[in-house]
């Protein structure tokens with residue numbers, strides 16, 4: 491199979507829950523995890539005679555998202571009914587937006603692993619209320635309407651992505667922006683940030699798109715990338731063996747690592763959209779839009795530019811450190827105490843993130859605080875401990891949450907910068923390795939590194955590395 495002959499085309503639809511106190515059209519709490527069917531009222535359970543009232547905060551967060559995603563915001567838009575029957579949708583329709591969404595024509599610039607940037611278009615953003623949730627049990631299905639009427643925005647991308655990595659990076663950037671600006675908490679396990687991926691393949695160079703398959707509700711960045719990769723291969727394989735791709739909805743089976751058919755086009759919904767008669771036209775005043783623009787929080791892109799300027803970081807470093815607002819805040823706090831931007835960036839990205847990843851922890855629950863890490867960096871800069879020992883100290887800090895100072899004291903980790911102590915260690919190494927010493931003397935100067943390594947070992951890694959290097963050479967050559 492020759493994947494190279496083909497090109498994938500990917501467009502993503504993301505549903506993001508807005509962080510409001512109440513639901514989109516009633517005053518029930520927008521809260522996850524309450525007892526089933528306790529956050530409900532006549533409006534969100536579709537009782538006859540009840541009427542929706544628009545939540546202004548939801549509109550504000552939606553507009554904030556549109557601004558953050560460089561979209562046009564339309565001062566006038568309309569809500570539409572999207573009709574379908576489902577047990578968790580008591581009204582028999584979802585209030586959404588269709589022909590006239592509140593926002594269109596945006597984009598995100600994403601960072602690729604090749605070092606390049608790519609601009610991915612956003613077709614539209616519209617408001618939508620969430621449906622309830624059906625829980626399938628062995629004895630039947632239980633419906634929980636706590637989520638019915640929770641405010642969402644749906645962000646539809648242009649079919650601009652060409653592989654799983656680009657789609658993953660788009661999603662990560664989108665997730666980060668929405669969290670940064672306090673629009674959506676991004677919790678994927680609770681379903682607050684959900685993605686459908688549309689995928690087709692075509693021969694490289696073809697100008698028409700192939701038939702697309704839609705992958706539904708994939709709940710992690712990793713799975714999105716895996717599912718897309720699988721689906722691209724599946725489609726190429728099908729096309730290569732003369733099969734026709736049929737328009738389908740498929741789901742990702744994370745146990746089997748494959749995509750599976752959910753429904754075919756014949757079963758595709760006809761939603762019979764029409765303008766929502768219970769709601770007026772949605773009108774945003776220019777003064778209100780200006781106000782939201784003025785109050786916009788700093789976005790990851792802006793933080794990244796500031797980091798690059800202030801701390802001389804690379805594009806890549808800056809993009810990693812602005813991956814979440816919490817991480818950016820943590821890093822800023824480290825730098826403000828350590829006064830060493832480059833070292834702080836390295837420690838946060840390599841040691842801290844490495845350990846956090848391995849422990850499956852977020853920076854918010856890091857056992858090492860920003861101030862503790864800054865303190866460790868200061869101890870390296872002042873020569874109290876070597877960078878090498880600092881790594882051991884850090885490991886201990888991560889395991890115990892103790893300060894660097896107490897670990898250094900407990901374990902006697904002070905850096906040895908005393909030339910007399912170092913000299914005796916070096917002499918001992920020379921005595922123990924007479925043949926290497928003879929070879930060195932005979933001209934094999936490469937062995938210098940060997941002696942430095944042995945002497946470092948002799949001091950349990952506590953020697954000041956620069957001084958040790960200098961002394962080893964001096965002693966060997968005398």
Ligand code: ADP
Pocket residue numbers: 499500501502503646647648649650688689690699700701702
């Ligand atoms: P629907 O609402 O029925 O899902 P849309 O036209 O709104 O359909 O498209 C949804 C998503 O599918 C968009 O993100 C769009 O970029 C993407 N898309 C459309 N056509 C293709 C295609 N041939 N291949 C891949 N993605 C596509």
Ligand code: MG
Pocket residue numbers: 503686704
């Ligand atoms: Mg769709």
Ligand code: ZN
Pocket residue numbers: 513516517518529530531532533534535639
């Ligand atoms: Zn309600």
